Amino acid sequence: MGILRDSQLAFEHVVPVAVVGAGACGLTAALAARDAGAEVLVLERDKHPAGSTAMSLGAMCAAASAEHRRHGIEDSAERFVADVMAKTQGRADPRLARAIAEQSGPAVDWLTENHDVPLRLDFKWTSLGHSVPRLHLPPGRNGEELLSLLGRACERAEVAVMTEARVRDLHAGPDGRIRGIRIERPDGHTEDLGVDTLVLACCGFGGHRDMVAQHIPDMANSRYFGHEGNQGDAIHWGQALGAQLADMSAYQGLGTLADPQQVIVPHPLLLEGGFMVNLRGERFTHENANISGMCVPVLAQPEGLAWVVFDGRRNTACLAHSVEQRQLAELGAIKQAASWDELEQRCNLPRGSLERENSHIDAARRAGQVDAFGRRFDGLEPLQPPYCALRVTGALFHTQGGLVVDGQARVLRPDGSALPNLFAGGGAARSISGPMVTGYLPGVGLCMAITLGRLAGDAAAKSSQRQPS
Ligand SMILES: Cc1cc2nc3c(=O)[nH]c(=O)nc-3n(C[C@H](O)[C@H](O)[C@H](O)COP(=O)(O)OP(=O)(O)OC[C@H]3O[C@@H](n4cnc5c(N)ncnc54)[C@H](O)[C@@H]3O)c2cc1C
Known part of the structure; x- marks a missing residue:
């Protein structure tokens, strides 16, 4: 060369x-x-x-x-x-x-x-x-x-x-x-x-x-x-x-690469009201602040992993327009459960963690205020059961x-x-x-x-x- x-x-x-x-x-x-x-x-x-x-x-x-x-x-x-x-x-x-x-x-x-x-x-x-x-x-x-x-x-x-x-x-x-x-x-x-x-x-x-x-x-x-x-x-x-x-x-990074499937999780799930937690079940960032920069906080979490949390209604809407979401469904990557408690168990997250984070988001939404990470949820429908989650990691995509x-x-x-x-x-x-x-x-x-x-x-x-x- x-x-x-x-x-x-x-x-x-x-x-x-x-x-x-x-x-x-x-x-x-x-x-x-x-x-x-x-x-x-x-x-x-x-x-x-x-x-x-x-x-x-x-x-x-x-x-x-x-x-x-x-x-x-x-x-x-x-x-x-x-x-x-x-x-x-x-x-x-x-x-x-x-x-x-x-x-x-x-x-x-x-x-x-x-x-x-x-x-x-x-x-x-x-x-x-x-x-x-x-x-x-x-x-x-x-x-x-x-x-x-x-x-x-x-x-x-x-x-x-x-x-x-x-x-x-x-x-x-x-x-x-x-x-x-x-x-x-x-x-x-x-x-x-x-x-x-x-x-x-x-x-x-x-x-x-x-x-x-x-x-x-x-x-x-x-x-x-x-x-x-x-x-x-x-x-x-x-x-x-x-x-x-x-x-x-x-570089262009991404914090939402499905792990271990290596399929890009469609970002509209997060834009339209989904959120992310780490393996301790804690939110750690404003999920939409910077799509490329998200790889940094995700990789800084325990094991460099996180969960994207959303609901059945958003999943159905996403399946209709996203090839990637359909691939994730076919690969069995999407965890779905009737309650927060069941989803926490399916994702091996601490009991009560998802429900707690979701209630903080709901409180910010009701108050019409930004949440602890500076994100607004007003105007977005609250998540409803069934609840869904996808495990993700961060990656370098392109210099x-x-x-x-x-x-x-x-x-x-x-x-x-x-x-x-x-x-x-x-x-x-x-x-x-x-x-x-x-x-x-x-x-x-x-x-x-x-x-x-x-x-x-x-x-x-x-x-x-x-x-x-
Ligand atoms: C998973 C993923 C998702 C992305 N999604 C988006 C998106 O939605 N929107 C967006 O804008 N960008 C996206 N990007 C970035 C985007 O893909 C790249 O910016 C773009 O494809 C670069 O195009 P390119 O033609 O420069 O390179 P490439 O598409 O990589 O083409 C370069 C080609 O050069 C060949 N090559 C290399 N060296 C040699 C050589 N010495 N001799 C002969 N051939 C050689 C390679 O084999 C390759 O085929 C994404 C990137 C990744 C990885």
Whole structure:
């Protein structure tokens, strides 16, 4: 994994736009490059492309899309930037936030209208940092479907995708211009290919334990629940080429990964009145204060475990719209009981603990006041029997730090100059989450993949056309 400086090597084939990685970012970049008239080749290390994209909920945030206008919701790039800055306490890069805010809505509209990847506005995941509904999902509401829709769009656009092709090294000139790539096949043999431009869409470093220990020491021993192919390859190449890295300590976490089933517990259960307790049966946090940051208090509890507590009515409503909740039901993860006493026994929680916590919540609700954790329950129906619970833990999902890029997804050096023909997006690029876990706004992962992917593909195609053939 490195940079090869053999400037004498002549390539038999030269591709105008090469893209490393066939997740949401890579496939979107490829579509944009094709739209701009360039030939494009996507290289993917796996036999069947999946990436973190296929593991995701498929929810991308975007500002001021056609969907907003269709539903009469007023949104704007300014409003999105203000939400990003509030969430990150002013620590996100304002110029990148602005570029993403301006381009995210058009990216959703372009995929929906030009490439038959329909992304519809969702109203279940509100607040959590977005001042208006901003999450856009495919009809089946999951990342596998999003990836397969993007894959089909690429087939229609005649994008070439080479699988089982791990890009191992980059050939670069003394000025940092990428001349080619070295691909490694599963049997170990390698191939060299010339490129005019290169898009790094091979995500972050969550799967590389040493890099996590170095940059996010708090999560060094925690569960990683992202794609194992996220090995930090883009970061390694970028560093060797003198690119700037930023916000390497930032990540998307989650405190509600079902244990041991490893299925994401739908957050609407908590948004709509559910609560969490630790193994001592005690509440320990405002459950909706920060969805990404929730992994920290959950992992700080005894055994790093907690229970999400809700009721049968909320369970039924959730089953109707959530693939994950249906999976959890099929796996027998949802404990259900006719009384608090019975649920405490089923969850091995101290007698009286759930009833006590629920009565504190009811008291705050009746008084119309915030509870001991600063959470409001007024306006939400009290929990009614049967009561339900799911055991959860916290996990690292996706790193948010990476290569610093500009509004055209060009990879930048520390002095602000751009590397000649290198672009990056998605998890390979530094995000708009600031340097900490609490800065992650829902849907930003896919927003960075799709918005920057489109910008990168378009810019790479236009830049490749300027190259002498
Ligand atoms: C469980 C889970 C749920 C999530 N839910 C959401 C959500 O609902 N909304 C949201 O916005 N974000 C979500 N995220 C984050 C989101 O999935 C990522 O931000 C997004 O998928 C990143 O897209 P990508 O294209 O950059 O990376 P990926 O989808 O990971 O694709 C990168 C691809 O590059 C390939 N690759 C890596 N190295 C090489 C190499 N050297 N050569 C060739 N190929 C290579 C990998 O195999 C992979 O296929 C979630 C993440 C997880 C783990």
